Amino acid sequence: MKFFVDTAEIDAIAELNDLGMVDGVTTNPSLIKKSGRDIIEVTKEICALVDGPVSAEVTATDADTMIAEGRKLAEIAENIAVKVPLTWDGLKACKVLSGEGKMVNVTLCFSANQAILAAKAGATFISPFIGRLDDINLDGMDLIADIRNVYDNYAFETQILAASIRSANHVLESARIGADVMTAPPAVIKAMVNHPLTDKGLDAFLKDIAAAEIKIL
Numbered sequence: 001m002k003f004f005v006d007t008a009e010i011d012a013i014a015e016l017n018d019l020g021m022v023d024g025v026t027t028n029p030s031l032i033k034k035s036g037r038d039i040i041e042v043t044k045e046i047c048a049l050v051d052g053p054v055s056a057e058v059t060a061t062d063a064d065t066m067i068a069e070g071r072k073l074a075e076i077a078e079n080i081a082v083k084v085p086l087t088w089d090g091l092k093a094c095k096v097l098s099g100e101g102k103m104v105n106v107t108l109c110f111s112a113n114q115a116i117l118a119a120k121a122g123a124t125f126i127s128p129f130i131g132r133l134d135d136i137n138l139d140g141m142d143l144i145a146d147i148r149n150v151y152d153n154y155a156f157e158t159q160i161l162a163a164s165i166r167s168a169n170h171v172l173e174s175a176r177i178g179a180d181v182m183t184a185p186p187a188v189i190k191a192m193v194n195h196p197l198t199d200k201g202l203d204a205f206l207k208d209i210a211a212a213e214i215k216i217l
């Protein structure tokens with residue numbers, strides 16, 4: 001499973017990247033706003049830091065302007081994936097931009113039918129939002145499984161990018177289902193290391209190290 005980090009915070013990306021945990025980055029307008037940075041400037045910095053795809057989202061809602069914005073975003077670096085919303089205009093923009101050889105991430109996906117349309121329009125990534133479905137008492141993981149099943153039936157090449165991940169369990173469940181990629185905030189990726197038995201075991205070892213005065217250096 002590829003790991004994308006869902007943030008526009010350079011320091012957080014750099015820390016995870018140094019550990020080999022970053023196969024790509026996703027941003028969205030809310031994350032750009034949170035960073036307080038100019039979208040072009042911060043996206044350029046992220047692209048220079050990370051080798052894999054960096055998703056940068058268009059701001060327009062009509063296809064022609066989305067295409068123009070997508071072309072401008074793609075000029076930032078070769079690893080830009082233009083992010084477009086899952087609307088009819090977004091699909092038109094996806095078709096044109098992917099036809100030009102640009103990576104396209106179709107975002108705000110909430111149904112398998114939407115995911116089929118994105119694949120037909122040539123999307124590189126489809127981003128089903130798990131947490132936002134859970135927020136309205138639906139099961140976001142059912143959507144990941146549904147899309148995996150449909151895509152496998154027809155060998156669609158579009159990669160399933162499990163998004164809106166809010167917990168370490170979301171990561172594991174997405175991996176069990178076979179999502180190609182997951183994108184999560186840095187805090188969720190870091191939370192994957194936690195286990196109470198690891199803490200308990202380490203406490204016990206530290207006590208014995210102190211009691212026996214074990215020294216290596």
Ligand code: E4P
Nearest residue numbers: 006026028131132163164165
């Ligand atoms: C990723 O591409 C999405 O923008 C992001 O995962 C959304 O997450 P949220 O629903 O927690 O805002």
